[in-house]
Amino acid sequence: MNKPLKKSLLIFLLGAIVLSGFFAFKTKNDKLFAIAKNIDIFATMVRELDSYYVDEIDPDELVTIGINAMLEELDPYTTYIPEEESADFRVMTTGEYGGVGALIGNRGEGNIIVMPYTGFPAQSAGLKIADELLKVDTVSVVDKPTSDVSSLLKGPANTEVFVQVKRGDDTLGFNLTRRKIVIKNVPFYGKVDDRTGYIKLSEFTTNASNEVRNALLDLKGQGIERLILDLRDNPGGLVNEAAEIVNLFIPKGKDIVKTIGKLENVNYTYKTTKTPVDKEIPLVVLINENSASASEIVAGALQDYDRAVLIGRKSFGKGLVQTTIPLSYNSQMKITTAKYYIPSGRCIQAIDYTKSRESGELTSVPDSLRKEFKTKNGRVVLDGAGIEPDEMVVQVKYAPISYSLVARSHIFNFATEYARSHKEIADPSTFSISDADYESFKKWLDGKEYDYKTYVEKSVEDLTKYAENETYFDEIQSQIEAIKAKVHHNKEQDLITYQDEIRKILSEEIVSRYYFQEGMIEASLNGDPAVKEALTFLSVPDKFQQTLTASRK
Structure with a gap:
């Protein structure tokens, strides 16, 4: 190339660079x-x-x-946190607060104790499920919103608070000393048979990985040879805790999840940094549609490394990363700054919020546009719709009568009365109400309102509504009325037809009165379809290994 041409080209390139910088500067200034x-x-x-x-x-x-x-206008995870809500946000991320250690709620007849947490002031002092709150210190809370009552009960550790409650016909007072309350990430763990351990992980707040580690070590000390990790209904939390939990089962130096965003400082790769506790133990992870974020990182990473069989239903699909940014006057903003990508390279985000803003409807990635990725053993997995399990378990559908009995608090109230007349029951893994107890429940329901519509009745109602607009309605009206008469439900018969599921729900509620949250979880495992399926996989090593090595689409 001759010198004049080279010089001209150089001047042109320099000019282009200056102009591009000028336009970038101008664009940025225009936006500011x-x-x-x-x-x-x-x-x-x-x-x-x-x-x-x-x-x-x-x-x-x-x-x-x-x-x-x-x-x-953005996404549901980018939120404003005013100063007065900062304490609640801190509880969500750390699982810690100062208080008495009880979940409270409203069952239509005032604020009650829904669940006292084991080992904390409310439970230690003798407060029970269904105690109706009357006063906190000198303040009447009978008509106050539940959030206000919760605020009154909270306070600095080692401060005193007086609580007055109504229990049946009695009015009782309790002097409590508030403590630092740490909500457990692992509310229950134990053995579901002689060889199989079970860990329920419900949150990913501070210390979640240590709780799982301690539970795993304890179970191994009890001689377990296989494990079920239950992430169902776990909404997620701290990503570093998720990475540490994966590290319990995966060797050091492996990628767990990458965060990739617009700014360089949010791009980060989480790796395993420690020697695993057990990289060989057969592992099943349970997930469902409410397993999100950190839950999906754990489940997805273990699936990508073919380290665990996933059983249940497709997860929620939250692959967006939030960062908390301080604002003026002690307020904060939780803002989406990146997306999660698990080891195979797939993103677990299901909803495209940019396209959703344009269309006005939640927009998922169409199946035809989902991309294929491969696990360590070459199994095909897809992006764009959360984490899909290796083995699907159909969601349990309860009968309308069961929903009605729970919604109208009849199950809750009978369990409370049962506990007042029975000093003790069997342990949660074996307790079930007797035939005589169920007959007592049916009699107890006499005169109580629990009407409902069955699925068929609702369908006939819809049919009638649509048929009324047709010219031939008069011709078929008598037939529709005959169908209505035939499908009209009999509540007393439904109590017999659906007694197995009603008895299970009732038994679990009764267990909570004696063994609290831990016992309720343990009792719920009896007959749990996902746990049953997990045990089937774990008890047949060839089936378990074949699932982790077979190609699938």
Whole structure:
């Protein structure tokens, strides 16, 4: 190339670089100007509303509504946290707070103790499930919202609080000393048979991995040879805890999950950094549609390394990473900054919120556009829709009568009365109400409202509604009425037809009165279809290994 041409080319390239920098600078400046302009308009508008609007306004409330409306245009995980909600947010991420250690709720007849946590002040002092809260210190809480009652019960550790409750016909008072409450990530673990251990992981707050590690070591000390890790209904949490849990079963130096976003400082690869506790023990992980985020990282990574068989139903599909950013006046914003990618390279996010904003509807990745990836052993897995299990388990569908009995608190209230007249019961793994107890329950229901519509009745109602708009309705009306008469349910007969599922629900509720949350989980494992399927896989080594090595699409 001759010198004049080379010089001209160099001048052109330098000019192009300068111009691109100029346009990038201009574009950035235009965006900054647009932000500043609109913030100024917003602030001016609030000031003028406060001055001129005919009625008094609450600027805090108005601005908060504006902020939340703006964030709703993005995704459901980008949220504003005002100063007054910071404490609740801290509890969500750490699992720690100062209080008495009880879950409270409202069953339609006031605020009650729903579940006292084992070993904390409420349970140690003798507060029981279904105790109705009357006073906290000198404040009557009979008509207060549950959130207000919860705030009154919380406070710094080692401070005193007086609680007055109604139990049956008695009014009782309890002087409690608040403590630092640490909500367990592992509310229960144990053996489901002589050789199989079970760990229920319900959260991924601080210390989750240590709780799983300690449970695993304890179970190994009890001689287990295989393990079920239950992540069903676990909404996720801290990603570093998820990585540490995977590390319990995967060798050191392996990729667990990558976070990839717009800014370089959010791009990060989480790796296993420790020697695993057990990299050989046969492992089944249970997931369902409510297993999200960190749960999906654990399940997906173990699937990608062919380290565990996944059983249950497709997971939620939350592959978005949030970062908490401090704002002025002690407020915060939790903002989506990246996406999760597990070892095979697939992203677990199911909903495309950018396209959802454009269409106005939640938009999933179509099956035709989902990409194929491979596990360590070459099994085909897909992105774009959460984590799919290796073995599907159909969701249990309860009869309408069961829903009605639970929704109207009849199961809850009978369990409370049962506990008051029975000093003790068998352990959670074996307890089941007797035939005589079930007959007592049926008699107890006499005169109580628990009406409901069966699936068939609802279908006939829909049929009638649509048929009324047809010209031939008069011709078929008598036939529809005959169908209605035939399918009209008999509540007393349903108590017999569906007694197995009603007895199971009732037994679990009764167990909670004696063994609290831990016992309720243990009791629920009896007849659990996913646990049953897990035991089938674990008891047949060839089937277990074949699942981890066979190609699948």
